[in-house]
Amino acid sequence: MTNIVVLVKQVPDTYSERKLSESDHTLDRESADAVIDEINERSVEEALKIKEAGEGEVTVLCVGPDRATDAIRKALSMGADKAIHVSDESLHGSDMLATAKVLAAAIGKVEGVDLVIAGNEASDGRGGAVPAMLAELLGLPQLTHVRQLTVEGGSVKADRETEEGITHLEANLPAIVSVTEKINEPRYPSFKGIMAAKKKPVETLTVADLGVDSGEVGLGNAWSTVLEASPKPPRTAGERVEDDGDGGTKVAEYLVAQKLI
Amino acid sequence: MIDFRLGDEYEALRKTVQDFAQNEVAPVIGGFYEREEFPYDLVAGMGRMGLFGLPFPEEFGGMGGDYFALCLALEELARVDSSVAITLEAGVSLGAMPIYRFGSDEQKRRWLPALCAGEALGAFGLTEPGGGSDAGATRTTARLDDGGGDWVINGSKSFITNSGTDITRLVTVTAVTGQKPDGRKEISAIIVPSGTPGFTVAPKYSKVGWNASDTHELSFDDCRVPAGNLLGERGRGYAQFLSILDEGRIAIAALSVGLAQGCVDECLRYVNEREAFGSKIGAYQAIQFKIADMETRAHTARLAYYQAAAKMLRGEPFKKEAAIAKLVSSNAAMDNARDATQVFGGYGFMNEFPVGRFYRDAKILEIGEGTSEVQRMLIARELGLPS
Numbered sequence: 001m002t003n004i005v006v007l008v009k010q011v012p013d014t015y016s017e018r019k020l021s022e023s024d025h026t027l028d029r030e031s032a033d034a035v036i037d038e039i040n041e042r043s044v045e046e047a048l049k050i051k052e053a054g055e056g057e058v059t060v061l062c063v064g065p066d067r068a069t070d071a072i073r074k075a076l077s078m079g080a081d082k083a084i085h086v087s088d089e090s091l092h093g094s095d096m097l098a099t100a101k102v103l104a105a106a107i108g109k110v111e112g113v114d115l116v117i118a119g120n121e122a123s124d125g126r127g128g129a130v131p132a133m134l135a136e137l138l139g140l141p142q143l144t145h146v147r148q149l150t151v152e153g154g155s156v157k158a159d160r161e162t163e164e165g166i167t168h169l170e171a172n173l174p175a176i177v178s179v180t181e182k183i184n185e186p187r188y189p190s191f192k193g194i195m196a197a198k199k200k201p202v203e204t205l206t207v208a209d210l211g212v213d214s215g216e217v218g219l220g221n222a223w224s225t226v227l228e229a230s231p232k233p234p235r236t237a238g239e240r241v242e243d244d245g246d247g248g249t250k251v252a253e254y255l256v257a258q259k260l261i
Numbered sequence: 262m263i264d265f266r267l268g269d270e271y272e273a274l275r276k277t278v279q280d281f282a283q284n285e286v287a288p289v290i291g292g293f294y295e296r297e298e299f300p301y302d303l304v305a306g307m308g309r310m311g312l313f314g315l316p317f318p319e320e321f322g323g324m325g326g327d328y329f330a331l332c333l334a335l336e337e338l339a340r341v342d343s344s345v346a347i348t349l350e351a352g353v354s355l356g357a358m359p360i361y362r363f364g365s366d367e368q369k370r371r372w373l374p375a376l377c378a379g380e381a382l383g384a385f386g387l388t389e390p391g392g393g394s395d396a397g398a399t400r401t402t403a404r405l406d407d408g409g410g411d412w413v414i415n416g417s418k419s420f421i422t423n424s425g426t427d428i429t430r431l432v433t434v435t436a437v438t439g440q441k442p443d444g445r446k447e448i449s450a451i452i453v454p455s456g457t458p459g460f461t462v463a464p465k466y467s468k469v470g471w472n473a474s475d476t477h478e479l480s481f482d483d484c485r486v487p488a489g490n491l492l493g494e495r496g497r498g499y500a501q502f503l504s505i506l507d508e509g510r511i512a513i514a515a516l517s518v519g520l521a522q523g524c525v526d527e528c529l530r531y532v533n534e535r536e537a538f539g540s541k542i543g544a545y546q547a548i549q550f551k552i553a554d555m556e557t558r559a560h561t562a563r564l565a566y567y568q569a570a571a572k573m574l575r576g577e578p579f580k581k582e583a584a585i586a587k588l589v590s591s592n593a594a595m596d597n598a599r600d601a602t603q604v605f606g607g608y609g610f611m612n613e614f615p616v617g618r619f620y621r622d623a624k625i626l627e628i629g630e631g632t633s634e635v636q637r638m639l640i641a642r643e644l645g646l647p648s
Contacts, residue, residue, distance in 0.1 A: 073273070187309065188277050189277055189310075190310050191274050191315055193311075
């Protein structure tokens with residue numbers, strides 16, 4: 001029986017226009033459709049595969065505002081068993097350190113956790129450090145950038161892929177794994193799963209319930225501050241090379257001038 | 262009170278199928294259509310999502326949903342492509358539903374789990390070369406052989422969807438099994454497993470549209486199946502079929518609304534990119550009015566099929582509403598396909614653009630599952646006009 005916790009984050013849909021709010025430079029959640037982060041669908045899928053290959057229980061853990069329940073429902077409709085939703089006004093604007101502390105405390109609420117599966121990096125903040133911070137806080141081995149995962153007995157084996165190459169890792173359970181988009185193709189929830197999700201338990205907790213000091217979280221306690229934000233300038237037309245039979249040479253000359261080749 | 266909001270689970274299903282259609286179907290379907298190839302992997306994916314089991318109870322491998330859930334799935338699929346939508350529609354309404362509705366417990370246990378999983382497809386053979394809307398004109402015959410152990414089937418069937426794929430397991434055919442006391446034909450439905458000797462599947466048709474769906478003519482030449490393959494009551498084949506057809510009309514209405522909405526989707530994308538005479542063409546009123554009309558047709562047709570489905574699920578008579586929904590929706594699909602093609606100009610006439618595919622796929626909606634004329638006939642009869 002593998003007891004798995006999957007970290008799930010609700011993010012603005014990458015297809016919609018995303019921006020920061022003008023008042024405090026945190027994410028403007030109203031301006032975009034909110035969806036479960038795609039990488040988390042893969043995290044959930046991986047947990048379900050492990051569960052289906054043997055025995056296990058999958059708990060979804062999400063830190064986010066009330067409307068993040070939609071992301072939680074999606075994970076439950078895919079087949080996760082239950083969920084913990086940490087929702088607290090004081091968390092608004094929390095940085096990765098604070099988020100990791102809250103997640104670590106919430107994981108502590110689940111008895112006998114064998115494996116925590118997270119996405120490699122959320123598509124909104126793109127910090128990519130929470131899994132490592134969590135491993136540090138919980139004193140557990142971390143296997144990040146994982147593109148293949150096997151759980152065998154009391155250990156986990158993983159292929160870790162970075163730009164430098166592939167590393168084969170092994171760790172004792174419990175452990176923390178973060179997966180890349182290569183890990184699997186997530187399933188689409190079935191209607192049976194969608195209906196079953198309505199009846200699955202979702203425990204909603206506040207920061208106080210977790211025993212975390214609200215003075216450690218939130219925008220005011222973040223270790224870094226966004227001073228200014230401006231939208232990416234629109235792409236300019238670029239330089240046009242007319243091909244009069246010598247187009248190739250002109251392109252090469254341009255690249256040489258830019259010291260690109 | 263009146264409330265047109267979809268319930269949470271319907272909305273979640275609609276969204277899931279929308280994601281599937283956009284992410285899985287849209288990128289590849291053009292190629293299948295061009296090659297006139299049946300998209301086995303997409304059908305398997307739809308099966309894994311449980312779409313083929315939507316209206317059936319869990320004990321037979323279904324999803325425990327209802328027919329409206331199926332309609333929502335059909336609409337979202339057809340927004341992107343009608344071939345996969347009709348494959349699902351026929352697989353559920355014509356392949357599995359007659360067995361679920363009229364089959365014995367043994368027949369249900371034998372056939373439904375694989376059909377619900379989308380691992381197998383069933384087909385329904387009613388239409389014949391000499392008779393479409395006039396289903397009573399059935400000429401295919403089935404007689405019990407001397408010992409009474411087998412049905413011996415002779416005849417042919419036309420335009421049978423899902424009848425010749427690699428995963429087709431059965432075709433339910435209607436056949437004349439005798440004469441009623443009043444002299445009319447006694448028509449019964451009989452399950453013929455694929456591969457039964459004497460059952461021949463002709464090469465697939467070359468069709469104007471729905472080119473990634475599977476359609477064949479079937480022939481039966483002294484084809485023998487066990488007497489136990491009779492589906493439902495002997496002599497009730499035609500009546501059984503008619504009851505299936507009414508709900509099938511709502512499904513085809515949903516599919517038509519999907520196509521009509523897909524035309525709006527494609528146009529909105531295109532007119533915000535395409536420029537002519539110095540502006541995006543979406544800025545011109547001639548285009549705006551066309552798209553407004555298209556949206557209006559899709560919207561009203563959707564209301565019509567939602568309402569027909571609501572009556573059906575409440576167990577109320579819905580024959581007139583189903584006919585109206587089928588009529589307005591197929592009109593909407595046809596009109597929107599024509600207008601969308603016009604908005605796209607020359608590109609609309611190119612097969613590589615979805616609207617070209619929509620144009621070719623729309624016409625059959627005014628024909629299949631009862632022509633528009635048949636719908637008008639039904640509506641008139643429901644109004645008490647003489648038949």
